[in-house]
Amino acid sequence: QVQLVESGGGLVQAGGSLRLSCAASGRTLSIVTMGWFRQAPGKEREFVATITWSGSGTYYADSVKGRFTISRDNAKNTVYLQMDSLKPEDTAVYYCATKNSYGGSLYNVRVYNYWGQGTQVTVSS
Secondary structure, eight states, X not given: OEEEEEEOOEEEETXXXXXXEEEEEESGGGOSEEEEEEEOXXXXXXXXXXXXXXXXXXXEOTTTTTTEEEEEEGGGTXXXXXXXXXXXXXXXXXXXEEEOSSOSOTTOGGGOOEEOOOEEEEEEO
């Protein structure tokens, strides 16, 4: 089991910034990648960004490329999502998740095994 706790959400004006954190505990040695997804009201959960737990692979959705940056601190078992130039359409509940096996698309919500409780991000226009 892996437990995930997100923090850092909130209300910000368009053009502003927020940094989300996700701390992992439990069987962290089993983590292959750790990522962020988001879900807006009435919409499906969608991929935002992910980072490999070893190596330096980072992957982003086209909608956030150039504005969001994912990073990790392995010593703290924590992943961060720095969100800059926020837009109202970024408003959603943001979830972190871990993928604990190889194979499958990094962009597919179904291949992630453990999920946090989510943190609300609201961007006002």
